[in-house]
Amino acid sequence: MRIGELAERTGTSRRLLRYYEEQRLMAPGRSMNGYREYDESLVGRVLQIRGLLEAGLPTRVIQQILPCLETPRSIHIPGATPETIAILEREHDRMSARIESLTRNRDAIAAYLGAVRAERADPADLADGTRHAPDGRPHSA
Missing domain, CATH: 1.10.1660.10 (Multidrug-efflux Transporter Regulator; Chain: A; Domain 2)
Known part of the structure; x- marks a missing residue:
């Protein structure tokens, strides 16, 4: 190409x-x-x-x-310098910290969404799937 x-x-x-x-x-x-x-x-x-x-x-x-x-x-890095190893170790630690942070943030967003969805759930929803508008009248979802 x-x-x-x-x-x-x-x-x-x-x-x-x-x-x-x-x-x-x-x-x-x-x-x-x-x-x-x-x-x-x-x-x-x-x-x-x-x-x-x-x-x-x-x-x-x-x-x-x-x-x-x-x-x-077949991992083999010929001539890997101490500087290269130090950079890779530092980047590995940084990536791991970022992954942990992203995981915490993802879980917090999921918890927030779950709470919002539960709060918005209308107990007046009918078993047949019909939802009720705020004024109590049925409407389609």
């Missing part, structure tokens, strides 16, 4: 896709006329890169860990 299609399918600008290529985060092929040709697998790769960037990882770390994310059974 061409860069425009990849951009559309991933919601990523063409400029950003070229940047990912410059950073060696992905490598499109080239057609006979020199145009970039993007393989179908790069859709998932771009979405994964975007997710890692949104999580706060720098591109130099993403470049090192992307091969491990494609084949988790």
Whole structure:
């Protein structure tokens, strides 16, 4: 596929896709006329890169860990520096804290919605599904 299609399918600008290529985060092929040709697998790769960037990882770390994310059974990072390990540990802790916060917020919203729905439930609702308007007259839901 061409860069425009990849951009559309991933919601990523063409400029950003070229940047990912410059950073060696992905490598499109080239057609006979020199145009970039993007393989179908790069859709998932771009979405994964975007997710890692949104999580706060720098591109130099993403470049090192992307091969491990494609084949988790063969995780091996040759030359992982203490700096890279520290960054990954820090990001892992940060992501875990974010997940915990999101989970608490999700649960609080669910509890709020449950309370609102229970409060709005009209005891005058009939078994046949007919609901009553505030003035007591039946109306359709």
